[in-house]
Amino acid sequence: RAGLSTYRIGQQVLAYDTVLSTQPLAHEAAAKGAPEGTLVIAEQQTGGKGRLGRPWHSPRGTGIWMSLIIRPEIPLPKTPQMTLLTAVALAKTMWEETGVDIKIKWPNDLFIGDKKVSGVLTELNAESDRVNYLVIGMGINANLEQKDVPPELSSIATSLRIESGKPIKRVAFIQRFCENFEREYDHYLREGFERVKSEWEQHSYTIGKWITVSTIQYTLEGRAIGLDEEGVLILEDATGKRHKVYSADVNYGAN
Numbered sequence: 001r002a003g004l005s006t007y008r009i010g011q012q013v014l015a016y017d018t019v020l021s022t023q024p025l026a027h028e029a030a031a032k033g034a035p036e037g038t039l040v041i042a043e044q045q046t047g048g049k050g051r052l053g054r055p056w057h058s059p060r061g062t063g064i065w066m067s068l069i070i071r072p073e074i075p076l077p078k079t080p081q082m083t084l085l086t087a088v089a090l091a092k093t094m095w096e097e098t099g100v101d102i103k104i105k106w107p108n109d110l111f112i113g114d115k116k117v118s119g120v121l122t123e124l125n126a127e128s129d130r131v132n133y134l135v136i137g138m139g140i141n142a143n144l145e146q147k148d149v150p151p152e153l154s155s156i157a158t159s160l161r162i163e164s165g166k167p168i169k170r171v172a173f174i175q176r177f178c179e180n181f182e183r184e185y186d187h188y189l190r191e192g193f194e195r196v197k198s199e200w201e202q203h204s205y206t207i208g209k210w211i212t213v214s215t216i217q218y219t220l221e222g223r224a225i226g227l228d229e230e231g232v233l234i235l236e237d238a239t240g241k242r243h244k245v246y247s248a249d250v251n252y253g254a255n
Ligand code: BT5
Pocket: 020, 021, 022, 023, 045, 047, 048, 049, 050, 051, 052, 054, 055, 056, 057, 058, 064, 065, 066, 067, 108, 109, 116, 117, 118, 119, 120, 121, 137, 138, 139, 140, 141, 153, 156, 157, 158
């Protein structure tokens, strides 16, 4: 970790070879008192997961599969802001390391063009109304080559290497990410969400697009027009009525 200039993010790293998923390992470490900023990293995940139990393809040696433990003293309803903050820090790092333009698709995907290069999975541990810790899982397709992308993902997934034509130095990438994350996070804890919100909007793939959101309860169509001051997505439907979208799956274009 020579050259890492953070004071807590990434200062403790638990590195594994093959794991099912870095998420439960991070939960275990957090429950045992791992300090804020601890990173759990694996070379390969055999049961990597996305949201809603979806699988996350995590082949050996090609990606960055990691989970970050943070312990922010914020009210529960603000925890989704951490996903947005993470996406901003990732987008910056990817751009700095490759020069490739990165877009953030609400709430948790990073895109190059129309393909996903990274996804974020935020899991919360709380007691009554208090946040104990968050585990932020990040899957970054760093050095996957076309042959590493399974056929069922080939039309929706890409990697930094495929897009930039250059191999990614993973350790340098992780260091740079830790620095970017720490800077954003410290600023957020001191000053609030405003900066993350505007950076997120600048990098947004979603804003301005006509989208369909679906949850178990409802389906809604409209134009994504921005984030509110809490980080909730605002959608304007065909009649001009505005809706807040907290957490949902988003499809682009009308259904
Ligand atoms: C996500 O879920 O995008 C969050 C992914 C988080 C993965 C990290 S890796 C480290 C940590 N440990 C874990 O076990 N997880 C976290 P979601 O939005 O639900 O997207 C999942 C969908 O993305 C899948 O259903 C596939 O369609 C697609 N997908 C799977 N693997 C992919 C990959 N490597 N690259 C791009 N897309 C992928």
